[in-house]
Amino acid sequence: MILVIAEQRDGRLNRATWETIAGAQQLAGQTGAPIAVLVPGANAGVAAKELAAAQVKEILTLEHAALEPYTPDGYTAALQAAIAELSPAHVLLPHTYQTRDFAPKLAARLDRALVTDVTGVKAAGSDAAFVRPMFQGKLTADVVPLGPAPHFVTFQIGAYRADQAARGQSPAPVRALSVNVDAGAIRERPEAPFQQARQAVDLSQAERIVSVGRGIKEQANIAVAQQLAEALGAEIAASRPICDAGWLPMERQVGSSGQTVAPKLYLALGISGAIQHLVGMKGANTVVAINKDPDAPIFEIADYGIVGDLFEIVPAIIEAVKK
Amino acid sequence: METVAFWILLLAFLGAFAAQVARRVQLIAAAPATISIENPAARASRFIVDVLLQARTIRERPLAGLMHALVFWGFVAFGLYTTTEFLRGLGIVDLTHTGWFRAYRLLLTPFAIGVLAGILFLLVRRTILRPVGLGTKVSVESVVIALFIATLMITFLLTFRLDEASPAGRVNWWVHAVVILVFMALIPASKHLHLVLSPVTVFLKSPELGNLPNLDFEKEQVGLETVKDLGSKSVLDAFTCVECGRCQVNCPAWGAGKELNPKAIILQTQEALLAGQRERKLGEVYSEKVLWQCTTCGACENQCPVGIEHLPILIGSRRGLVSNGDAPDYLGAMYNNLERRSNIWGLGYDQRTKFIQSAGLEIFDAAKHDVLVWLGCAGSFDADFQKSLRSLFSILRTKDVKFGVLAKERCNGDPAKRTGNEYMYQELANGNIDDLKAAAPKTILTSCPHCVKTIGDDYRKFGYQVDIVHSSVYVEQLLRSAAAASGSRDVVTYHDPCYLGRYGGKVDEPRALLERFGAEIKEPQRNRDNPYCCGAGGGLLFADKEEEPGSRISDVRFKQLQATGANTVVTACPFCSIMLKGAQASAGADTQFVDLMTFVDGKLTKA
Numbered sequence: 001m002i003l004v005i006a007e008q009r010d011g012r013l014n015r016a017t018w019e020t021i022a023g024a025q026q027l028a029g030q031t032g033a034p035i036a037v038l039v040p041g042a043n044a045g046v047a048a049k050e051l052a053a054a055q056v057k058e059i060l061t062l063e064h065a066a067l068e069p070y071t072p073d074g075y076t077a078a079l080q081a082a083i084a085e086l087s088p089a090h091v092l093l094p095h096t097y098q099t100r101d102f103a104p105k106l107a108a109r110l111d112r113a114l115v116t117d118v119t120g121v122k123a124a125g126s127d128a129a130f131v132r133p134m135f136q137g138k139l140t141a142d143v144v145p146l147g148p149a150p151h152f153v154t155f156q157i158g159a160y161r162a163d164q165a166a167r168g169q170s171p172a173p174v175r176a177l178s179v180n181v182d183a184g185a186i187r188e189r190p191e192a193p194f195q196q197a198r199q200a201v202d203l204s205q206a207e208r209i210v211s212v213g214r215g216i217k218e219q220a221n222i223a224v225a226q227q228l229a230e231a232l233g234a235e236i237a238a239s240r241p242i243c244d245a246g247w248l249p250m251e252r253q254v255g256s257s258g259q260t261v262a263p264k265l266y267l268a269l270g271i272s273g274a275i276q277h278l279v280g281m282k283g284a285n286t287v288v289a290i291n292k293d294p295d296a297p298i299f300e301i302a303d304y305g306i307v308g309d310l311f312e313i314v315p316a317i318i319e320a321v322k323k
Numbered sequence: 324m325e326t327v328a329f330w331i332l333l334l335a336f337l338g339a340f341a342a343q344v345a346r347r348v349q350l351i352a353a354a355p356a357t358i359s360i361e362n363p364a365a366r367a368s369r370f371i372v373d374v375l376l377q378a379r380t381i382r383e384r385p386l387a388g389l390m391h392a393l394v395f396w397g398f399v400a401f402g403l404y405t406t407t408e409f410l411r412g413l414g415i416v417d418l419t420h421t422g423w424f425r426a427y428r429l430l431l432t433p434f435a436i437g438v439l440a441g442i443l444f445l446l447v448r449r450t451i452l453r454p455v456g457l458g459t460k461v462s463v464e465s466v467v468i469a470l471f472i473a474t475l476m477i478t479f480l481l482t483f484r485l486d487e488a489s490p491a492g493r494v495n496w497w498v499h500a501v502v503i504l505v506f507m508a509l510i511p512a513s514k515h516l517h518l519v520l521s522p523v524t525v526f527l528k529s530p531e532l533g534n535l536p537n538l539d540f541e542k543e544q545v546g547l548e549t550v551k552d553l554g555s556k557s558v559l560d561a562f563t564c565v566e567c568g569r570c571q572v573n574c575p576a577w578g579a580g581k582e583l584n585p586k587a588i589i590l591q592t593q594e595a596l597l598a599g600q601r602e603r604k605l606g607e608v609y610s611e612k613v614l615w616q617c618t619t620c621g622a623c624e625n626q627c628p629v630g631i632e633h634l635p636i637l638i639g640s641r642r643g644l645v646s647n648g649d650a651p652d653y654l655g656a657m658y659n660n661l662e663r664r665s666n667i668w669g670l671g672y673d674q675r676t677k678f679i680q681s682a683g684l685e686i687f688d689a690a691k692h693d694v695l696v697w698l699g700c701a702g703s704f705d706a707d708f709q710k711s712l713r714s715l716f717s718i719l720r721t722k723d724v725k726f727g728v729l730a731k732e733r734c735n736g737d738p739a740k741r742t743g744n745e746y747m748y749q750e751l752a753n754g755n756i757d758d759l760k761a762a763a764p765k766t767i768l769t770s771c772p773h774c775v776k777t778i779g780d781d782y783r784k785f786g787y788q789v790d791i792v793h794s795s796v797y798v799e800q801l802l803r804s805a806a807a808a809s810g811s812r813d814v815v816t817y818h819d820p821c822y823l824g825r826y827g828g829k830v831d832e833p834r835a836l837l838e839r840f841g842a843e844i845k846e847p848q849r850n851r852d853n854p855y856c857c858g859a860g861g862g863l864l865f866a867d868k869e870e871e872p873g874s875r876i877s878d879v880r881f882k883q884l885q886a887t888g889a890n891t892v893v894t895a896c897p898f899c900s901i902m903l904k905g906a907q908a909s910a911g912a913d914t915q916f917v918d919l920m921t922f923v924d925g926k927l928t929k930a
Contacts, residue, residue: 136663136664136671138671214911241908241909244909245909256653256668256864256865257865257866257867272908274901274904274905275701275704275705275708276864276905278668279668282669282670297705297707300706
């Protein structure tokens with residue numbers, strides 16, 4: 001059996017659970033094992049109903065005082081008992097912060113292998129191999145966990161798409177599971193959860209960023225960049241001098257003394273590419289740079305470079321995007 | 324009768340003096356021992372220059388310094404006079420009628436006039452001119468002391484006019500004697516303790532600016548956490564401070580309107596020690612925020628005329644904070660970069676390899692190459708600074724110097740060391756030392772002054788000694804006979820990097836190069852071995868603006884450079900270049916920046 005551990009709070013499902021189900025379905029395609037999804041925590045029924053749409057054998061709910069509020073001791077104890085009852089071959093989890101908190105403890109408690117941050121599943125002879133990044137993503141490794149079952153696997157967020165998970169023709173049956181947990185085993189006493197005050201603008205999550213530098217010349221010209229950002233559905237950002245001048249708020253500054261961003265597309269308008277700016281956007285997938293100076297360092301790291309006047313080029317791009 | 328009275332008075336005041344001094348000596352003795360007399364020759368020469376010749380006192384404030392020197396020399400000259408008079412007053416021996424004493428007294432007259440002139444000038448300066456470094460409140464006690472000193476000189480001069488045995492003569496003698504005694508009792512609890520301590524403190528000051536012994540992790544040293552962790556030299560420093568404020572007015576952070584004031588750091592230390600707050604956290608005594616505002620430029624320590632070392636306190640306290648996980652967030656990110664990628668930017672080493680290939684560099688081989696060129700974090704990754712390195716390579720090739728680079732470098736550890744992350748520093752340093760020992764270069768050449776300081780000075784504390792030289796110094800020698808392309812002279816200003824000019828003392832070589840290759844240098848205020856920092860040092864390259872009160876140090880420095888009227892700024896440090904270019908971009912100025920090597924390479928006539 002493949003056991004997927006869902007993550008939910010008060011009936012609200014973490015979407016990454018669906019991604020893990022997609023991974024589980026791929027693994028099931030290789031091993032032929034049935035999939036069960038375990039939903040721990042209070043109000044598990046609500047999330048279970050949603051998950052029943054998935055093409056899986058069954059949904060199990062696990063409600064217990066030891067699971068509320070979340071503690072690594074409580075989860076470890078309850079899941080240890082559930083795993084003993086279900087004896088799965090694989091236990092799959094989304095690689096969330098919560099998983100990172102308890103999964104190593106759970107695997108260590110059972111003395112079983114744990115493969116983390118997995119991005120894919122492969123066949124390796126009769127076994128399944130799990131693909132995971134190494135050395136800051138410079139290499140990937142195919143890992144075949146050894147030793148007795150179950151093997152624990154956590155899936156990187158975004159490695160599978162939630163809509164990849166196959167839905168069943170009829171809802172999967174939902175069954176309540178009960179376990180015994182010694183409340184005395186829980187040593188943590190968490191306080192009420194709270195959200196740390198965030199920056200008003202969180203550029204780190206932006207998929208597309210249009211960033212302006214000194215080459216924009218004056219504040220009025222920011223509007224040109226703004227139009228491009230709107231056309232692309234992008235966030236607007238800037239290098240330090242722009243924010244220093246107050247042309248854009250400080251929280252939109254990218255670089256070593258501003259935010260660190262990793263969008264899919266980073267459009268650098270009139271940014272020379274001083275190192276302290278580059279280190280803030282080195283994680284961008286695709287960098288497009290527009291600059292008048294062909295020697296600007298930004299071209300060293302740009303995937304696409306346009307040497308020319310941004311006031312000619314940007315309107316042309318806006319027009320092209322609108323078509 | 325007079326003899327008995329004098330005995331009683333002397334013993335009483337001497338007792339008051341001794342009791343107060345003993346308290347301070349106990350505090351010094353109770354502190355962890357950090358006093359060293361290693362390299363006595365350098366210390367002796369500092370003693371002669373700074374104490375006997377008063378060079379550091381005069382250098383920055385010529386008039387006030389000279390006046391102070393007059394008072395100081397007068398005090399020294401009067402030593403034997405006071406002793407002789409006291410011996411007589413105590414009825415031990417009367418030498419005042421000997422021929423040599425009469426001659427000595429005559430010789431003292433010009434000294435007395437010098438002291439009188441000096442002290443009256445200093446009194447006027449303190450009460451009327453009131454320079455900012457002396458603080459906002461007029462110190463009453465300093466006024467009293469100044470009047471005391473004036474009285475001493477006047478009463479001495481009066482001895483030439485008054486008959487000693489006459490009532491007026493006796494009164495005059497007694498006024499002189501009692502003033503000395505009261506003065507003595509006032510000394511220990513005041514800044515005038517520097518009269519006694521500063522010659523000692525100057526001698527004990529490390530010959531190396533910013534000397535920070537390695538932490539010994541085997542002994543579980545974690546840096547300075549509380550007042551009781553302050554080393555004995557720091558405690559001595561706290562009691563030696565004369566409150567002149569040279570450290571304050573030279574501090575770039577203070578100059579940019581931030582809260583850090585090195586003088587306040589020393590006085591807060593003194594206050595905490597005297598209040599017996601041994602367990603008080605240093606982050607509280609100084610405020611954590613203030614401790615993170617230091618660029619470690621070394622101006623405070625270098626300008627101090629009484630031998631105080633500020634950096635061991637500032638960086639030592641940072642060590643204590645880092646050990647407790649209390650570093651600011653921006654440093655956390657930088658430490659991550661150092662830990663994961665061994666460079667401050669967190670970039671992958673493939674970029675350095677690409678640069679090595681594109682610049683046609685060879686991997687160093689001691690049998691084949693004359694020098695090892697150390698690229699550093701900036702040289703390895705900053706495309707902008709790599710341009711200046713290409714200029715350096717071009718110069719070296721023109722003069723047929725054979726050079727190579729290491730296949731891999733780590734950051735030298737400077738940003739970790741100066742922000743108090745000693746563990747990471749030692750890890751980086753030890754890794755580099757292993758690689759450098761294996762490569763065994765005779766000479767290392769680098770364009771980064773921080774690498775020169777750290778690899779040259781700080782690595783010695785691991786027993787690794789190597790000749791590392793900054794490109795300005797190496798190239799100046801290399802091109803002594805080279806002819807520059809003729810043409811018009813360029814008007815430039817030169818920004819001395821703190822780690823080259825102040826720490827390294829290399830101020831003439833860059834200027835010689837510039838002048839040889841056709842530059843006319845407009846000196847900015849704060850230059851040579853007392854430059855105003857660019858604001859990058861001590862990890863502040865990474866600081867967020869929100870966390871910085873006041874203006875940016877780099878903006879202040881950029882304005883000083885702009886004020887020279889030169890439209891070209893020559894830099895010789897990658898981090899100065901980054902900071903000042905940032906300030907220039909923020910100011911929207913059209914000032915040009917050029918690295919020293921690029922300037923020279925552009926002017927060099929090549930065969």
